[in-house]
Amino acid sequence: MSGQAASYYNQGPAQPQPQPNFDNRGYQPDQQYYQQPNAQPASYPQPTYQEPNYQPSNNQQPAFQQPTAEPKPGPQYQQNVPDGKYSFDQAFKIEKPKWNDVWAGLLLIAVFLGYVAVSGITIHKYARNKGFNGGGIYDSRNDFSLDTNTLVLFIFVLVVAFVLSGLYFMGARYFTKSFIWATGILNIVFAFATGIYYIARKQYGGGIAFLLFGVFATVCFISWIPRIPFTAFMLQTSMDVARGYGNIFLVSALGGIVTVAFAAWFSVTLVSVYVAYEPDPTGTNPACQNGGCSRAKVIGLVVYVTFAMYWFSEWIKNTVHTTIAGVYGAWYFWSKSAGGMPKGSTRGAFRRATTYSFGSISLGSLIIAFIQMLRQACSVAQRQGASQGNLMGSIFFWVLGCFISLLNWLVTLFNRYAFCHIALYGKAYIPAAKDTWTMMRDRGIDALVQDCLIGPVLTMGSTFIGYVCALLAYLYLQFTRPEYNRDGNFTAVIMAFAFLIGLQVCQVFLTPVSSGVETIFVAMGWDPQVMINDHPEIYYKLVQLYPRVQQAIHA
Numbered sequence: 001m002s003g004q005a006a007s008y009y010n011q012g013p014a015q016p017q018p019q020p021n022f023d024n025r026g027y028q029p030d031q032q033y034y035q036q037p038n039a040q041p042a043s044y045p046q047p048t049y050q051e052p053n054y055q056p057s058n059n060q061q062p063a064f065q066q067p068t069a070e071p072k073p074g075p076q077y078q079q080n081v082p083d084g085k086y087s088f089d090q091a092f093k094i095e096k097p098k099w100n101d102v103w104a105g106l107l108l109i110a111v112f113l114g115y116v117a118v119s120g121i122t123i124h125k126y127a128r129n130k131g132f133n134g135g136g137i138y139d140s141r142n143d144f145s146l147d148t149n150t151l152v153l154f155i156f157v158l159v160v161a162f163v164l165s166g167l168y169f170m171g172a173r174y175f176t177k178s179f180i181w182a183t184g185i186l187n188i189v190f191a192f193a194t195g196i197y198y199i200a201r202k203q204y205g206g207g208i209a210f211l212l213f214g215v216f217a218t219v220c221f222i223s224w225i226p227r228i229p230f231t232a233f234m235l236q237t238s239m240d241v242a243r244g245y246g247n248i249f250l251v252s253a254l255g256g257i258v259t260v261a262f263a264a265w266f267s268v269t270l271v272s273v274y275v276a277y278e279p280d281p282t283g284t285n286p287a288c289q290n291g292g293c294s295r296a297k298v299i300g301l302v303v304y305v306t307f308a309m310y311w312f313s314e315w316i317k318n319t320v321h322t323t324i325a326g327v328y329g330a331w332y333f334w335s336k337s338a339g340g341m342p343k344g345s346t347r348g349a350f351r352r353a354t355t356y357s358f359g360s361i362s363l364g365s366l367i368i369a370f371i372q373m374l375r376q377a378c379s380v381a382q383r384q385g386a387s388q389g390n391l392m393g394s395i396f397f398w399v400l401g402c403f404i405s406l407l408n409w410l411v412t413l414f415n416r417y418a419f420c421h422i423a424l425y426g427k428a429y430i431p432a433a434k435d436t437w438t439m440m441r442d443r444g445i446d447a448l449v450q451d452c453l454i455g456p457v458l459t460m461g462s463t464f465i466g467y468v469c470a471l472l473a474y475l476y477l478q479f480t481r482p483e484y485n486r487d488g489n490f491t492a493v494i495m496a497f498a499f500l501i502g503l504q505v506c507q508v509f510l511t512p513v514s515s516g517v518e519t520i521f522v523a524m525g526w527d528p529q530v531m532i533n534d535h536p537e538i539y540y541k542l543v544q545l546y547p548r549v550q551q552a553i554h555a
Contacts (some may be wrong), residue, residue, distance in 0.1 A: 088326065088348025091334055092424045094356070099430035101359030108315060108362040115308040116302060119265065122272035129286045133275055142291045143483040144285070145278035146271045150494060154267035154501065157469045161502040162260050164465045165509040169252070172513045173239050177232040180453065183461045184221035190464060191217055194471060196335045205394025209382060212398065217460070224453055230546045231453040237538055238516030241331050247346040248324055252512045255320035259313055259508040263501045266309045273301045301495065303373075306500075310372050314365035318419055320511045322353040322361060325423040328519035333527070336534040349423055357422050360429035364415045371411060373405045380496045413455055416514070420522040436522060443525040448549065454517045462506040469502030470495040 099105075126133065133147040134140030140147040171179045191214030199207035224231075242248040278285065287293070326349025330342050343347065353361060376400035382394050417440065418433035427435070436525040439450070473495045477485055485491060524531050531539050542549045 006430070045389060048310060083232040086339055086342055088342045089352075090344045090427075091330060091345075092326075093343040095424040099356055099359060100426070101363045103359065104363035104366060104429075105359035108311060108366070111308050112312055115269075115312070116307060118305060119269040119272070122276040122301070123268060124180060125276035125287045126268075126272040128386060129275065132286050137480055140484075142275070142281045142285075143486075144492075145262075145484055145489065146274040147482070147484060148271075149480060149482040149484075150268060150490075151271045153473060153480075153494065154271070154498070155264070156476065157472060157498045157501050158260055158264055158267070158505070160472055161263075161469055161505040162256070162467060164468060165256065165506040168461055168506065168514070169509045172510065173242075176235045176239065177228065179235070180224075180228050180457050183457050183464070184217070184224060186216055187217045187460050187464050190467060194467065205382075209394060209398040212395075216402075220456070220460075224456075227451050227453055230451060230542075231457070233541060233545055234452055234517045234520070235454060235513065237520065238328075238513060241328060241516055242512055245327055245331065245341075245346075248327055248512050248516075251320055251323055251346065251350070252373065252509060254509065255316055255450060256505065256509045259316055259505050262309070262316070263505060267497075269305050270302065273298060273305065277301065306376065306497075307369060307373055309500075310376075310504075311369035313508070314368050314372075315325070315362055317504075317508045317511055318361045318365050318415070319350075319353050320508060321416060321515045322357065322419045322423045324512050324515040325349070325420045325519040326352065328516050329420070329424045329523055332520060332523040332535070333530060346518065352426055353423065358425050359469035360422050360427075360432070361419065363429045364419065364433075368408065368412055371404065371408045375401055375408060376500060378404060380492050381501065382492075392494055409455070409459055413449070414512065416451075416518050417522055420515075420519045423519075439525050440522070443528070445521050445525040448521055448524075448546070449522060451546070451548075452517065452521075454514050458507075458510045458514050462503050462510065465506040466499040470499040473498035 064407050067184050130148075132140075133142045135148060138150050140149055171182065175182075186318050191210050195207045195214060196209060197207075197209030198204075201207075277293045277297045279288060279295060285293065323346065330349075331344040335341055378397045382397035382401060414433060414437065418429065418436050421432040421436040422426060422429065425432070439445075474491065476492055477494065484492075539549075
């Protein structure tokens with residue numbers, strides 16, 4: 001680390017300064033974090049700050065008022081690192097390592113084991129009656145439920161989601177500013193084109209819903225334009241760091257592959273549930289010859305496996321995010337230190353995410369999974385209303401789905417910044433979330449978060465790929481015309497699951513893009529002086545593009 005920042009880490013010849021501390025109310029900064037850099041731009045006046053917990057030394061008087069009430073002392077979060085090489089656990093030491101939110105981790109394991117049991121039973125029934133359900137697109141004798149035709153569709157959806165997500169990630173990596181513009185424009189064009197196509201096909205409910213989405217996307221994109229340079233720079237910074245540490249891309253690729261494999265497993269399980277338990281009025285379903293089939297059982301199992309899929313895929317995504325956040329945190333605090341980056345940062349962050357923080361990540365993922373289940377239900381209801389010509393019902397569920405999507409975005413944003421704290425300090429989920437957001441609000445980092453478009457851009461990009469997958473499913477059903485869907489009863493369900501697969505796969509692929517920016521913001525809140533001293537080129541570029549950053553990280 002540079003000599004200027006050595007005082008914070010208790011290294012080098014400089015005298016150590018008071019360490020930052022956190023308590024249950026949030027971050028309590030020290031005077032050193034309010035010092036402006038030596039070369040301050042002349043156009044930005046020095047603000048006056050108040051310090052809640054400062055004791056002057058060397059007979060120097062503070063330039064701010066001393067509060068009358070002393071804050072309650074809290075636990076110290078310090079990087080006590082020995083000279084020379086050190087590990088991730090030494091750089092970000094947990095005073096008393098312990099397993100956090102154990103109940104949530106055990107519940108995730110139990111749900112996953114239940115999913116394995118349901119999948120095993122239903123896939124066995126599907127394999128035993130494969131001749132009845134066909135071996136390809138057109139040879140099925142099943143005329144009442146999903147069959148091999150649907151399974152082939154989901155394979156196409158997985159391939160399209162994988163390829164488009166990879167291309168989208170490469171665009172973010174190599175064409176940062178163009179990537180942001182392309183995301184906004186593609187969403188607008190796709191929304192209007194899809195709406196017009198649905199109306200031409202006399203699917204008025206879906207057509208009007210997509211046209212409304214196009215108007216909403218247009219308004220959002222216009223509001224983005226002044227903030228694109230700031231967002232592009234943060235995205236470029238995140239990608240530059242990732243290029244220097246190739247393990248970040250490796251973790252992302254492995255997470256994407258695991259997600260695609262799990263989505264393929266889910267697709268087979270979903271089809272198998274319908275094959276195994278969907279009742280046939282004519283009694284021709286060989287899987288139901290011994291009884292046990294009912295529509296209620298199908299609905300219950302579909303809800304269960306879908307919830308398990310949401311929860312487990314969210315856990316994969318958040319584990320990838322927490323691992324990558326640990327690497328970015330190590331870069332921010334230690335890349336300029338005498339010993340360099342902690343040894344095995346990626347392995348150390350991944351080990352912590354899958355051991356002590358396993359329950360905390362499971363808890364945060366559970367909250368998102370529940371909200372996404374509600375959004376999925378609204379999506380199915382909206383498409384069913386559109387297919388049945390129920391215009392008002394389709395618009396109602398579309399509007400309701402928009403509100404749920406907004407809630408999902410807010411909770412996801414809350415989660416991801418909390419996971420940055422968990423990645424570095426291994427705290428339980430709820431205390432980490434409270435401390436992180438209190439610190440960000442006190443520091444003013446929440447202003448940077450609101451003005452940075454990384455989250456909305458990636459959400460819009462993932463949604464775009466989800467809609468492409470849903471459109472592929474719709475076109476596939478129109479061209480192949482499977483007998484089980486002759487009345488269009490399964491169109492809404494299949495499109496909803498195609499959208500889900502595309503969305504989840506893309507979100508995992510794009511995790512490192514947003515993880516870097518989010519970790520940098522959180523680390524700036526914990527110690528902005530490291531940004532000023534150790535990464536001055538980033539700081540002064542931020543000042544140029546976003547002048548409020550001078551006040552934001554000290555407010």
